[in-house]
Amino acid sequence: MIRFFNGRTLEPGGVTENEVWVDGSAISYVGPAKADMPAFERQVDLQGDLIMPGFKDAHTHSGMTFLRSAADDLPLHQWLEKQVFPAEAKLTPESTGAFVKVAFLEYLANGITACFDMYFFQDQFVQVAKDWGFRAVMCESLTFGDDPQRVYDRYEKYNNMGPFVGYRLGFHAEYTNGLETFKAVSEAAHHFKAPVWCHNSETAKEVRECVQRHGVSPTKLFDELGLYDYGGGGYHCIYMTDEDMDIFARRGLTAVLNACSNGKLASGTFHLKEAMEKGVNLAVGTDGPASNNALDMFREMYLINIMAKLREENAAAGDPGLILDAAVSGGARAMGLTDCDAIAPGKQADMVRIDMHRPNMRPVNNVVKNLVYSGDPSNVRMTMIAGKVLYEDGQFFVGEDAEDICRAAEKYTKQILG
């Protein structure tokens, strides 16, 4: 057992001074010190630091680290067609596995304990997750030319790989698929009684062209086709109509916010006010490192609130507590990781130690606002998944040397980008 004491704990009801004990992969106790203490393998004196649930990066493309700082400052379609697609055509299973590892290092350094990923070469991705003990849920990324029947095998295969791997039904987006695929995925959703995910309403163009093609918005189209009969949600969700928001609220779907990527690609701003009014479930994602370019949930939380204030021209807009909850618990619920969403007895020990001593956290007037408005990755002292410390004080404990991982990724990057 590991004991964390003399600090703060971000619990579902707020910030407490409770201790947190971890036994195996789970949290065994959250409360004050006891008179009769068990034997601990390790005792961590937090000295005021905070234990909080790990961030859940609810939409990302981990394998895209190789394009970081190599494909910037271009309009979306030029970016995709001139930089992203030609480079991705050169990806191999080996290089993608190397690039995924760089992303996983960054997740760990930034307090992220799980990611909801959509990319190529899923076997390599899964292998890293299993080897390291990092929670990785994949979303199926069907596009034109893919056989939607593949989802049946994959669903069975990847959802039976143990606690660190998951697979969700989905497809890339409306504009990259036809009706037959949507119908096939809907059948699969009914077969498995499973949620469905995709990029949804990321740009005005996407929604406009969907209306031209199908007479309705992407959200309404998917809903009418039964794709949301067992839940799910969408990534980005910027250009949603009121009716789309109502569908999300009624179905209990989750909108995954990607403020940094939507800014960098000039896509637009999520309608947070309307989503809050309708009670839409929210989660937070970084999107891939080619369009962000960091995998940093502090920056996402900050920007979501800032953009809400600017969009509404009201400094009172946004809600740091709600967005923090979306970034840790909302993401867990979206990914099906309902045992990783909170610091509470019986929950998986997916947690982060936040350094409250660094000057950006002082004075400690309000822990939640500190996290959202002045926190940054330098405040992450430790990242634990399933009771195992994978990152602490700048060191990674993943069974491989971090610098070797980065150098291998750079070798493959050079082969692809020249």
Add this chain to the structure above:
Amino acid sequence: MIRFFNGRTLEPGGVTENEVWVDGSAISYVGPAKADMPAFERQVDLQGDLIMPGFKDAHTHSGMTFLRSAADDLPLHQWLEKQVFPAEAKLTPESTGAFVKVAFLEYLANGITACFDMYFFQDQFVQVAKDWGFRAVMCESLTFGDDPQRVYDRYEKYNNMGPFVGYRLGFHAEYTNGLETFKAVSEAAHHFKAPVWCHNSETAKEVRECVQRHGVSPTKLFDELGLYDYGGGGYHCIYMTDEDMDIFARRGLTAVLNACSNGKLASGTFHLKEAMEKGVNLAVGTDGPASNNALDMFREMYLINIMAKLREENAAAGDPGLILDAAVSGGARAMGLTDCDAIAPGKQADMVRIDMHRPNMRPVNNVVKNLVYSGDPSNVRMTMIAGKVLYEDGQFFVGEDAEDICRAAEKYTKQILG
């Protein structure tokens, strides 16, 4: 002498692999290793890390750390009148000095080597700067009720305090002063042949009311009164007209951008495209920790570019190289620290070591874009001012214990906020 080798250097012409040698307070050599090497007191093997000029926080209110996370999410006027002003009325020289120290710790941890500050109790502020060897330039903050004649004594006093302290003529803003003050400051500017600074066009309301009062915009008013005859500039500068931009360009004035504060207070977005087209000098500031809430120039640089893209609805908008230059060199020029603006022989050794090994910097496809789009304070390994290391690997070297400083600030905060 200290030798930094085996890394990268951000020089005025771009990123090189040159060594950097520091002798006393200055940079003595930038170039390849020599056959005949002098004796060094310390040799730092950078292992690929980057030496770059320190960030210059060109607009801040350091003493406001006590309000961090204590005054958020309120519209600007409520924020000022209900939270900021009543709390500030309780400030003392002692408490303000303690709050300034917390800000200075944060500057150092985040790679900031100089700040352009506007706040109360300047003697306490100056004392910390001198004691620590941190470069602090004050801007005079005249408001209603202040005697503008005080600027003469202060100008002489603070500009003769050695290399770490500076004082610039200025006033809080148009809306907090009358014509007599502007005329008096203009006289002082002509007396000293000195630049003038103030908050300028931060909100639409400010500009609208200035036009009602004076018939012209703040920028035009100040220009007509001769306040800019010896240069200077403005903080925020969001609601500038084309004519205002022309005045800034023609006079060589500097617009200090504060994207995070302008977002958090829902003030608006700087017109970067127009400023770039007209060639307006740019610098970057955090504004105070009550309206930001971090003192983090990485986040500022990111947000400036993101906001430009969103405002122009064009992912190609913004310019990471230009904004990085504004954050390091533009700020130095604005503050009169022209010997602290670059890594070059003879320049002051105000520099930062950036950790290029952390995964957010990998692969290293483009150092400048890495700094602006994926860099964060966790990448700051060392901050040096005038050849002296004041921060390295999480430790502060300022002659006082960092935790003691933060605790003292928290004690004073409790006295003020209850």
